[in-house]
Amino acid sequence: MTDQRLSSEEILALDKQYVWHPYSRCNSDLPIFPVESAEGTHITLCSGERLYDGMSSWWSTIHGYNHPDLNAAATDQLSRMSHVMFGGLTHEPAVKLAQTLVKLSPAGLEQVFISDSGSVAVEVALKMALQYWNSLGEKTGEQRQSFLTVKNGYHGDTFAAMSVCDPDTGMHSLYADFVQKNHFAPAPQSPFDGDFIESDLDELTRLAHAHKNEITAIILEPIVQGTGGMRFYSPEYLKRVRALCDELDLLLIADEIATGFGRTGKLFACEYAGISPDILCVGKALTGGYMSLAATLCSKKVATTICQGEAGVFMHGPTFMANPLACAIANKSLELLIKNDWQQQVDNIEGWLIKGLDRCAELECVANVRVLGAIGVVELKHPVDMKRVQPLFVKHGIWLRPFGKLIYTMPPFISSEEDIAFLTQGIFDVLMDEDFATEG
Numbered sequence: 001m002t003d004q005r006l007s008s009e010e011i012l013a014l015d016k017q018y019v020w021h022p023y024s025r026c027n028s029d030l031p032i033f034p035v036e037s038a039e040g041t042h043i044t045l046c047s048g049e050r051l052y053d054g055m056s057s058w059w060s061t062i063h064g065y066n067h068p069d070l071n072a073a074a075t076d077q078l079s080r081m082s083h084v085m086f087g088g089l090t091h092e093p094a095v096k097l098a099q100t101l102v103k104l105s106p107a108g109l110e111q112v113f114i115s116d117s118g119s120v121a122v123e124v125a126l127k128m129a130l131q132y133w134n135s136l137g138e139k140t141g142e143q144r145q146s147f148l149t150v151k152n153g154y155h156g157d158t159f160a161a162m163s164v165c166d167p168d169t170g171m172h173s174l175y176a177d178f179v180q181k182n183h184f185a186p187a188p189q190s191p192f193d194g195d196f197i198e199s200d201l202d203e204l205t206r207l208a209h210a211h212k213n214e215i216t217a218i219i220l221e222p223i224v225q226g227t228g229g230m231r232f233y234s235p236e237y238l239k240r241v242r243a244l245c246d247e248l249d250l251l252l253i254a255d256e257i258a259t260g261f262g263r264t265g266k267l268f269a270c271e272y273a274g275i276s277p278d279i280l281c282v283g284k285a286l287t288g289g290y291m292s293l294a295a296t297l298c299s300k301k302v303a304t305t306i307c308q309g310e311a312g313v314f315m316h317g318p319t320f321m322a323n324p325l326a327c328a329i330a331n332k333s334l335e336l337l338i339k340n341d342w343q344q345q346v347d348n349i350e351g352w353l354i355k356g357l358d359r360c361a362e363l364e365c366v367a368n369v370r371v372l373g374a375i376g377v378v379e380l381k382h383p384v385d386m387k388r389v390q391p392l393f394v395k396h397g398i399w400l401r402p403f404g405k406l407i408y409t410m411p412p413f414i415s416s417e418e419d420i421a422f423l424t425q426g427i428f429d430v431l432m433d434e435d436f437a438t439e440g
Helices: 008-018 068-078 092-104 118-140 198-210 235-248 300-307 324-339 342-362 386-395 417-432
Strands: 035-039 042-045 050-053 109-115 146-150 183-185 215-220 251-255 279-282 294-299 366-372 375-380 406-409
Touching (some): 050 417, 068 324, 092 109, 092 324, 109 118, 109 300, 118 215, 118 251, 118 279, 118 294, 118 300, 146 198, 183 198, 235 251, 294 300, 342 366, 342 375, 386 417, 406 417
Parallel strands (some): 146 215, 215 251, 251 279
Antiparallel strands (some): 035 042, 042 050, 279 294, 366 375, 375 406
């Protein structure tokens, strides 16, 4: 006997009674749309509407939904084992994944710590940096325990990750009195494709020199600041941050959870600057959106120093670390990434987004339009009303999740020219919709 499927109304009623959604109140009056299924680049709602997913489910489903190869990888691994603890044991999916990540990532990253989610990958990176300096400090007596970063950054919602997110304009100001106090320089202003502003690093450099004996690492989102405003900045800025870290013997942590695996037009955004970080965080697209999985890569120097310390081990061990099912899917996802020629896919999407979003720049409500790789951003002059704008996107057949003044898209890599044309037309139509025009 099979369970009877719930109706759309029943799902919504139970959701309102029991479920707490991200970044929202419980019993919120914001609209919620029950999903029946997903296939390729589209989500089908229980009510029957078919929506093009311009969000890639928060930037993860790069190969689209219900992909036969990823389904097969999951099914095959399920028949072997879905999980086994990683303490004292190992398995083929994890070993292959680590090997592949080292091969694909910037040079010099040779050790891989596999974790559960992007926030945890950042936590791991910060702990690595702290334990690295603790291990060195056992010999020198030097103690370092803070981090240097820039404003408008976002690195996750767990406590250590929150401590390196923008403390003023970010979403975590509520916890400002509870997280570790770190050092924040102004966000980079040098545009991605414009002249480098020589004064851009002045305050970061001043802070780094002033606190060089207490800072463990500089942590940045390379090239694209995501949730902090979808800001694109100059590769030269990143190159000079690497040089500053080398000068002062600081570690550089690159948070590529959002930008990794081709999203910006390079396999990793660090490649735009031709640099390698000491520690690299990846996640989101790693499993093609099938399962939660992330990884933190580090140099041999970082790993060896940690393991030569008094503890002798790295003090972190998630229960579901290197989950075999997730690792098997990640291996297939990375295989598909290469097989499908991600570079051509992303180059195509970039051109189609530029073509389709260009006319939005002429609208009175729009402040700026920008595109980089498979990222498109329409920045408005005023914040959107989510209660009103979300149904408008559904009405026009697309799924987007704006925030603040930003309507942005990170489409699946398998999107066709027709998909992107439909998406960009939908964005334009929403901006022209009389219900949107009367929001204020």
